Amino acid sequence: MDSQKIADELSAVRSCHPLVHHITNTVTINDCANITLCTGAAPVMAAALEEAGEMAAMAGALVLNIGTLSSAQVESMLIAGKAANACGIPIILDPVGAGATAMRTEACERLLAELNIAVLKGNAGEIGVLAGAGGEVRGVDSAGCAGDLAAVAAACARKYGTVVVMTGPEDYISDGERTFVVGNGNPLMARLSGTGCMTASVVGAFAAAGTDLVVSSVAACAAFGRAGERAAAQARGPYSFRTALFDEMANLMEEDLAAHADVKKADTI
Amino acid sequence: MDSQKIADELSAVRSCHPLVHHITNTVTINDCANITLCTGAAPVMAAALEEAGEMAAMAGALVLNIGTLSSAQVESMLIAGKAANACGIPIILDPVGAGATAMRTEACERLLAELNIAVLKGNAGEIGVLAGAGGEVRGVDSAGCAGDLAAVAAACARKYGTVVVMTGPEDYISDGERTFVVGNGNPLMARLSGTGCMTASVVGAFAAAGTDLVVSSVAACAAFGRAGERAAAQARGPYSFRTALFDEMANLMEEDLAAHADVKKADTI
Amino acid sequence: MDSQKIADELSAVRSCHPLVHHITNTVTINDCANITLCTGAAPVMAAALEEAGEMAAMAGALVLNIGTLSSAQVESMLIAGKAANACGIPIILDPVGAGATAMRTEACERLLAELNIAVLKGNAGEIGVLAGAGGEVRGVDSAGCAGDLAAVAAACARKYGTVVVMTGPEDYISDGERTFVVGNGNPLMARLSGTGCMTASVVGAFAAAGTDLVVSSVAACAAFGRAGERAAAQARGPYSFRTALFDEMANLMEEDLAAHADVKKADTI
Numbered sequence: 001m002d003s004q005k006i007a008d009e010l011s012a013v014r015s016c017h018p019l020v021h022h023i024t025n026t027v028t029i030n031d032c033a034n035i036t037l038c039t040g041a042a043p044v045m046a047a048a049l050e051e052a053g054e055m056a057a058m059a060g061a062l063v064l065n066i067g068t069l070s071s072a073q074v075e076s077m078l079i080a081g082k083a084a085n086a087c088g089i090p091i092i093l094d095p096v097g098a099g100a101t102a103m104r105t106e107a108c109e110r111l112l113a114e115l116n117i118a119v120l121k122g123n124a125g126e127i128g129v130l131a132g133a134g135g136e137v138r139g140v141d142s143a144g145c146a147g148d149l150a151a152v153a154a155a156c157a158r159k160y161g162t163v164v165v166m167t168g169p170e171d172y173i174s175d176g177e178r179t180f181v182v183g184n185g186n187p188l189m190a191r192l193s194g195t196g197c198m199t200a201s202v203v204g205a206f207a208a209a210g211t212d213l214v215v216s217s218v219a220a221c222a223a224f225g226r227a228g229e230r231a232a233a234q235a236r237g238p239y240s241f242r243t244a245l246f247d248e249m250a251n252l253m254e255e256d257l258a259a260h261a262d263v264k265k266a267d268t269i
Numbered sequence: 270m271d272s273q274k275i276a277d278e279l280s281a282v283r284s285c286h287p288l289v290h291h292i293t294n295t296v297t298i299n300d301c302a303n304i305t306l307c308t309g310a311a312p313v314m315a316a317a318l319e320e321a322g323e324m325a326a327m328a329g330a331l332v333l334n335i336g337t338l339s340s341a342q343v344e345s346m347l348i349a350g351k352a353a354n355a356c357g358i359p360i361i362l363d364p365v366g367a368g369a370t371a372m373r374t375e376a377c378e379r380l381l382a383e384l385n386i387a388v389l390k391g392n393a394g395e396i397g398v399l400a401g402a403g404g405e406v407r408g409v410d411s412a413g414c415a416g417d418l419a420a421v422a423a424a425c426a427r428k429y430g431t432v433v434v435m436t437g438p439e440d441y442i443s444d445g446e447r448t449f450v451v452g453n454g455n456p457l458m459a460r461l462s463g464t465g466c467m468t469a470s471v472v473g474a475f476a477a478a479g480t481d482l483v484v485s486s487v488a489a490c491a492a493f494g495r496a497g498e499r500a501a502a503q504a505r506g507p508y509s510f511r512t513a514l515f516d517e518m519a520n521l522m523e524e525d526l527a528a529h530a531d532v533k534k535a536d537t538i
Numbered sequence: 539m540d541s542q543k544i545a546d547e548l549s550a551v552r553s554c555h556p557l558v559h560h561i562t563n564t565v566t567i568n569d570c571a572n573i574t575l576c577t578g579a580a581p582v583m584a585a586a587l588e589e590a591g592e593m594a595a596m597a598g599a600l601v602l603n604i605g606t607l608s609s610a611q612v613e614s615m616l617i618a619g620k621a622a623n624a625c626g627i628p629i630i631l632d633p634v635g636a637g638a639t640a641m642r643t644e645a646c647e648r649l650l651a652e653l654n655i656a657v658l659k660g661n662a663g664e665i666g667v668l669a670g671a672g673g674e675v676r677g678v679d680s681a682g683c684a685g686d687l688a689a690v691a692a693a694c695a696r697k698y699g700t701v702v703v704m705t706g707p708e709d710y711i712s713d714g715e716r717t718f719v720v721g722n723g724n725p726l727m728a729r730l731s732g733t734g735c736m737t738a739s740v741v742g743a744f745a746a747a748g749t750d751l752v753v754s755s756v757a758a759c760a761a762f763g764r765a766g767e768r769a770a771a772q773a774r775g776p777y778s779f780r781t782a783l784f785d786e787m788a789n790l791m792e793e794d795l796a797a798h799a800d801v802k803k804a805d806t807i
Contacts, residue, residue: 019407019408021408025583026295026564026567026583027567027568027571027583028568028571029295029296030296030297030299030300030462030463030568031568033296033297033462033463034461034462034507034508037460037461037462037507038460038506038507038508042407042408042410043408043462044366044369044408044409045294045295045296045336045337046337046366046370047337047339048337048338048339048340048372050340050370050371050372051370051371051372051373054370054371054372055369055370055408058369058407058408059408067583068583068584068585068586069586070585070586071586071588097582097584100582100593100596101584101588101589101592101593102588102589102592103586103588103589103592104589138557138580138596139557139559139580139581139582139593139596139597140582141580191575191576191788192572192575193568193571193572193575193581194568194571236785236789237576237784237785237786237788237789238572238575238576238784238785238788239572239576239780239781239782239783239784239785239788240781240782240785242508242781243508243509243511243512243781244508244509245508246506246507246508247505247506247507247508247509248506250460250506250507250508251505251506288676288677290677295564298564298565299565299566299568299569299731299732302565302566302731302732303730303731303776303777306729306730306731306776307729307775307776307777311676311677311679312677312731313635313638313677313678314563314564314565314605314606315606315635315639316606316608317606317607317608317609317641319609319639319640319641320639320640320641320642323639323640323641324638324639324677327638327676327677328677511777512777512778512780512781513777513778514777515775515776515777516774516775516776516777516778517775519729519775519776519777520774520775
C-alpha cells in the first residue's frame with residue numbers, strides 16, 4: 001500500500017474532526033477519550049438506553065468495547081448499533097476477553113449477528129476464538145492462536161463479512177480478500193493497559209474519515225504504531241511511555257508517517 | 270476584582286481542606302479526584318442511592334456531572350442534592366452535553382427545578398442551550414452560542430437564580446448582576462479530555478471554602494487557568510501538559526496567582 | 539524479616555505472572571490495572587453477575603474494593619468471592635470508606651462474614667472502625683485511630699481471622715500473632731488518589747505468587763513503598779510523581795529492594 005495514501009488518511013481525520021461515540025469499559029474509558037482527541041477526532045461516551053441511539057446517529061463512528069460488560073450494556077450497544085447501521089455509520093467492535101468467559105463470547109456473537117459490524121478489532125486469541133480457529137484468552141490477554149495469523153484474520157473476516165484488525169507484535173488487517181500486515185509499534189505498548197482499546201478508538205476515527213475500511217484501518221494501525229515507536233525513544237518505563245504515546249499521536253506529522261509506515265501485503269496462502 | 274482577594278480564596282481552600290463529594294461520569298472521574306487533591310481539598314465519590322445523601326451531608330460541596338448519566342444516577346443526584354440543600358452545602362452542576370440529546374437537556378432542567386443549584390458550570394453551547402439563547406452542542410463539545418457570551422451567562426444566571434460559570438477561551442462568571450471575565454488559561458486545555466469537568470471540581474473546592482460564590486468561582490477559574498498557563502510552558506503535547514497541569518495546580522503559589530490573575534468586570538450591555 | 543526473602547517474593551510475581559481479578563471502584567480502576575501490570579502480573583476486571591465467578595476461578599488472586607460500591611456490586615463480590623474460596627484463591631478486601639457511611643461499614647461486615655478473606659487492607663481509620671477500636675473516616679480518608687496502631691492491626695486480624703495490612707506513613711502487617719512494620723514510602727503517595735487501591739492490587743499480585751500471606755504482604759508494601767521513594771526523587775509534584783511511581787514499580791530491581799526494604803518486627807505489647 002502506498003505510504004502517501006496512509007498519510008492522507010491521517011490528514012482526513014484531522015480535517016473532518018469526526019465525532020466518535022463509544023460504549024466502552026470503565027478501565028480504559030479515559031484513555032479512549034484522550035487518544036481520540038490526540039488523533040484529531042472528538043470523543044463522546046453515552047451508554048444510557050434513553051440516549052445511546054440518539055448520540056450514535058450524530059456520530060461519524062461507533063466504538064463498542066465489552067471490557068467490563070453487563071447485560072444492560074449489551075442492550076445499549078444493540079440500540080446504538082441499530083441506530084448507527086440505519087445511518088450508515090461504521091461500527092468498530094472490540095471483543096475484549098472473548099473466549100475467557102461464556103458471557104463475553106456470547107455477547108460478541110450476538111452483536112456480530114444482530115448488527116452490521118464494519119471492523120472487528122481484537123488480539124490474536126480473541127480473533128482466533130471468534131473465527132473458531134483455536135484462539136486462547138487468559139483474562140483479557142491473548143494466550144495465542146494456532147495457525148497462520150494472516151490466514152486466521154482473513155478467515156474471520158469472511159466468516160462475519162467484516163474487516164478484521166488482529167493486533168499484536170504485528171497487526172493483520174483483512175477483509176477476507178485483501179490482507180495487510182503492519183509492522184509499526186513497540187513492545188512497551190503491551191506493558192500498558194488500554195493500548196488495545198485505544199487502537200479501536202483510532203480505527204474508529206479513521207473509519208469515520210475514510211472511504212475504504214481496509215485502507216483506513218491499515219492507516220490507523222500504522223499511525224498509532226508509529227506514535228508508539230517515537231514514544232519508546234523517550235520512555236524510562238511504561239508510564240513515561242504512556243505520556244509520550246499520547247503526545248506523539250497528537251504531534252504525528254503526515255511526512256513522518258509517510259516515511260516510516262511499515263505496511264506489506266500479507267501472504268495468506 | 271482585587272487580585273489579593275483571589276489569592277486569599279486559594280489560601281482558604283488549602284487551610285480548610287474541604288471534602289468535595291462528586292456524583293460524576295466514568296470518563297474523567299479520576300481526573301476530578303486528583304485535581305481536587307491538587308487544589309488542596311479531599312475528593313469522595315459515592316453514587317449509591319443508599320449512601321449518596323449521607324455522604325453529601327458531611328461534605329463541603331457537592332459536584333454533579335452528567336457526562337455519562339443514567340436514569341438511576343439522576344435519582345442519586347436528587348437524593349444527594351436534597352441532602353446538600355438541607356445542610357446548606359453548595360451544589361455545582363456540570364451539564365455535560367446538555368443540548369446534544371433530549372435526555373441530557375431534560376436531566377439538567379429537572380435538577381435545576383428540584384434542587385437549589387449554587388453554581389451552574391458549562392461551556393458556551395451548554396449554557397446557551399439552558400439559557401434558551403441558541404447554544405449548540407456536538408457530543409460534549411460546544412459548537413457555539415449566538416450573542417454576547419457575558420450577556421448569555423448573566424441571563425442564564427437570572428433565569429435559574431444561580432451563579433453561572435461559562436468556560437471557554439475566556440470564562441464568564443455571573444450571578445445575573447455582577448459579571449466577570451477571566452482570561453487565564455491556555456488552548457492546550459481544550460485538547461485534553463476532562464478540563465471542563467476538572468473546572469467544576471475546582472469551583473466546588475473553592476465554593477466550600479469561600480463565602481461569596483461569585484468571588485470563589487472567579488478565583489477557581491483564575492487559579493486553574495493560571496496553572497494551565499504555567500503547565501503549557503513545559504508541555505511537549507497534550508499529555509505532558511496534563512502531567513504539568515496537575516503538578517502546577519498543586520504547587521501554585523498565592524503570590525503567583527495574585528500577580529497573574531487576569532480578571533475584569535464584563536460589560537453585559 | 540530477611541531482606542532477600544522480600545526480594546524473592548518480587549521475583550516470584552514476575553516469574554509466575556499471575557492473573558489478578560478485580561471488582562473495584564470506577565475512580566482508580568485504571569491505576570489498579572496499570573500497577574498490576576507494572577508489578578509483573580496481569581489485571582482483569584469483570585463485575586457482571588454472569589461472569590464474576592467464572593473469571594475469579596481462573597485468577598491467582600481476587601481484589602475486592604468498595605470505593606464506589608452499589609448493592610449490585612456487593613452481590614457480584616459475593617459470587618466472585620465464593621468461587622475464589624472454592625478454588626483456594628486468596629481474596630484481598632479493600633474497605634474504602636468503611637465507617638464513613640452505614641452502607642460501607644455493613645458491606646464490609648457482610649463480605650467478611652460470608653467470605654473467607656485472606657487479606658484485609660485499609661487505612662488506620664478503616665481498620666480501626668472494623669476492629670471496633672475507635673477508627674475515624676472522613677470521606678475515604680483516615681481521620682485517625684485511637685491506640686497503638688500495631689496492636690489495632692493485630693486485634694483486627696484476630697477478630698476476622700485474616701491478615702491485616704494497615705497502610706499509612708508506616709504500614710502494619712499482622713496475622714494476629716506476627717506483626718511487622720514497613721517504613722518504605724514517601725509522603726507524596728498520600729497526595730495522589732489511588733495509592734491505597736494500588737496497594738491492594740500489589741498485595742493481590744504478591745499473594746497469588748507467594749505462600750505465606752504475611753510475608754507476601756510485607757514484601758508487597760516494601761516493594762511499592764520503595765518504588766515511591768525512588769519516584770519521589772524525580773517528582774516536581776503529585777502527577778510527575780505518579781508517572782515515576784509506575785515506571786519505578788516496573789523497573790524495580792530485586793537487588794535494590796533487598797538493599798532498601800525497611801521491615802521490622804512490631805512490638806504489639
